[in-house]
Amino acid sequence: MIEKFLRATGSWAISILRRMGHMFLFLLRSIYYIFVPPFKFRLLLREIRFIGTKSMTVILLMGSFTGMVLALQIFYTLRKVGSEAMLGPAVAISLIRELGPVLSALTITGRAGSALAAEIGIMRISEQIDALTAMALSPIRYLIVPKMVAAVIVFPLLAAIYDVIGIFGGYFVGVKLLGLSAGTYFSQMKHFIVMEDITIGMYKALTFGVLVLWICCYKGFYTGYGAEGVSKATTEAVVMSSVLILVSDYVLGAFFI
Template sequence: MDILKSPMLVFFKFLGEKVFQLLAFLGKISIFLAESIYHALYPPFKFRNLLRQIRFFGNKSIIVVVFTGAFSGMVLALQGFYALNKFGAEALLGPVVALSLIRELGPVLCALMVTGRAGSAVTAEIGIMRITEQIDALTVMAVNPFKYVIVPNILAGIITFPLLTAIFDVVGIYGGYLVSVHALGLSEGTYFAQMELYVDMEDIRIGLYKSLSFGLLVTWICTFMGYNTGYGARGVSRATTNAVVLSSVVILVWDYILGAILL
């Protein structure tokens, strides 16, 4: 048997190619982030573009965030009551809902919703600019595409994700209140008093750190995928799909890593 065609050698060759592709991708996306940070720190600053993207990420995502937050809190209250009732600890339903939303579900679900609504649109928009040579036209006109396209999206994500997460948490807590008090018969005073007793600033800071990091990660990945999209409609659709999938996976993985560090 030809040793060059042995199954083991073919497997290691395939594995080596994938490792090199992964390293090349990590190097390329890291350089992209470094260049974005560099251009974000030095003038000229595109404040109009930044405000437009803040409105796009924030204002236009509020309805999705409110609906998701309300029903997340309601489901948490319903299932939490069922679990706590087995141990006679229904009075702790308020802290369970609040801590679950503030520390974990609020930042994660909010980031996933905004990724699906705004992140995919940003990837498609930048991808279309790439395949229609609008980005090349900006370069020809001596307009830096990073300052004009990339930096406003990344800064808008860092600014809006914590604000949207705060809205998500508040709406979710009141959604849990509606189910706990008006549907399950829990005392209103018990729901909020126990929450005040068990939820502290450290829990809020953890949620803030997560939402800030998610804002950076999602916009970084989505802008990178759009900026380096392939040509044609298929290239844009593939870049958009890859951006949403990769962002969602990174959100979940980073949530665990950050949670383990800040625990």
């Protein structure tokens, strides 16, 4: 009985380790091809457009409403202790250190990450990836590297846009609707936000970018058979990316605090 249990646990642990190793090797191969020419700049621009430019509308919407909700809730709390003047810094720090990078990453995962996993998955099941391999061309170089590099560029930029729009969303609620003075909102922010806050936010966005694209590309690249396989891969990519964003956010947050 005990032996059977130990065998099952061991075999489960080995399979998990093997899968993790496989994923890690996939990441290493992708990183290797980033630095080995020929570089595919046109494909990179295409991916920046797909992951970045096409996510702008949703980022602007999400960012502004996040700032607005944040301002409403924080104002309500601050009023109780008579510190309404701290609304600006509270909204800005929450956005820059936490909510900007995390929520923009979750938004991009939902919009672009799922689409990328599905696109690569469909290329796998329709033998387009095999066709590249058969032509002696690396599918990693053509399909994965441009997406990864685009993510490294786009995630911090979108997080920054999310922060700025969120701060103006908070401004709209705090100043225009709740009657706080514009000077107080911004001047207090200037006193409390330091460069380190912005750096931490950018590090987080960068980490999330690599994580999301790694998971989504891996899941698509090694999708199962048929429509069901692609659907499963896409779901797994989004769920795993979202969980990892939050877990790594905590780890990075604890590290930088």
